[in-house]
Amino acid sequence: MSTDKDSRKLVANNKKAYHDYFIEETYEAGIVLHGTEVKSMRLGKCSIKESFIRIEDGEVFVYGMHVSPYEKGNIFNKDPLRVKKLLMHKAEINKIAGKITVKGYTLVPLQVYFNKGKVKVEVGLAKGKKLYDKRETIAKKDARRESEREFKIKNL
Numbered sequence: 001m002s003t004d005k006d007s008r009k010l011v012a013n014n015k016k017a018y019h020d021y022f023i024e025e026t027y028e029a030g031i032v033l034h035g036t037e038v039k040s041m042r043l044g045k046c047s048i049k050e051s052f053i054r055i056e057d058g059e060v061f062v063y064g065m066h067v068s069p070y071e072k073g074n075i076f077n078k079d080p081l082r083v084k085k086l087l088m089h090k091a092e093i094n095k096i097a098g099k100i101t102v103k104g105y106t107l108v109p110l111q112v113y114f115n116k117g118k119v120k121v122e123v124g125l126a127k128g129k130k131l132y133d134k135r136e137t138i139a140k141k142d143a144r145r146e147s148e149r150e151f152k153i154k155n156l
Contacts, residue, residue, distance in 0.1 A: 009114040012046040017108045019134065021126030026110065027096070029060065029121050030087035036070040041119055043070075046112050053086070053107035053123060055097050060086040062109055062121065086121060096125060104128055 017023070033041070040046070045068035053062050062084050069080055088096075099105055104127050111122040129137070 007116050010111060011041050011044055011114065011119070012048045012112040014048045014051075014108065014110050016049055017110055017124060017126065019129075019137070021106070021108060021124070021128055022133075023110070023124040023126050024105075025125040027088065027092060027123045027125070028115075029123050031062070031112075031119050031121050032085040032087065033067075033119060037067045038119060039072075040068050040070040041112070042114075045070075048109045048112055051109050053109060055093060055100065055107070058090065058093060058097075060088055060093055060096075060107075060123075062086055065109065065112075086123070099125055 047066040048062075048064075051062055051064035051066075053060060055061075064081065065084055066080050096107065100107065106126055106128070108124050108126050109121050110124045113120055113122070
């Protein structure tokens with residue numbers, strides 16, 4: 001019997017978001033795609049590094065998400081950087097919209113993955129990090145890595 005994590009196939013990950021923001025909450029959203037875009041995603045040709053999310057008129061859209069054109073798609077290929085609509089419940093959108101109005105909060109895509117054959121986007125409610133926060137995070141990672149290295153050497 002497969003668990004929820006087993007049925008996921010990761011397509012794209014946004015590591016930069018974890019570096020630039022504190023992720024407060026995460027939400028799962030469907031995405032409106034055309035046939036050749038789905039085929040391209042199955043091949044792993046998607047990038048969300050420079051993308052961001054906006055709520056407009058009660059609907060959620062992702063900007064800057066690059067889905068490479070499908071090689072065998074010819075005339076059916078869409079613009080790789082076109083604005084894509086995210087599918088979420090109205091109550092969830094209203095809840096997120098209320099939180100975004102607070103200063104410093106934004107929505108960022110964290111992951112794109114297949115869940116039971118459907119393309120999903122993990123959306124994070126994020127608060128921007130200051131420069132000293134980023135430095136502190138890097139210092140913690142370095143310290144943890146160093147302690148793991150020392151532990152490994154001692155146990156050989």
